[in-house]
Amino acid sequence: QGYLFKRTSNAFKTWNRRWFYLYDNRLVYRKRTGELNVTVMEEDLRLCTVKPVLDGERRFCFEVLSPSKSHML
8 A cells, every 4th residue: 555646537647646555356546545535446456457657757657457447557
């Protein structure tokens, strides 16, 4: 668990810092640690793959790819 930057999927492609952790094979996040509202980013990480992003605008980025969508962290 810890803070990661998540790229938004809207037209602006901004980066937002979120508190991520794993819960029952799910990738979930909150706006900040201790907040009650939780967003499930991926329902089942066992169906996902991860690949490094070497040509991104930020260092140490990776992409989580599910069968239906992708997330840049």
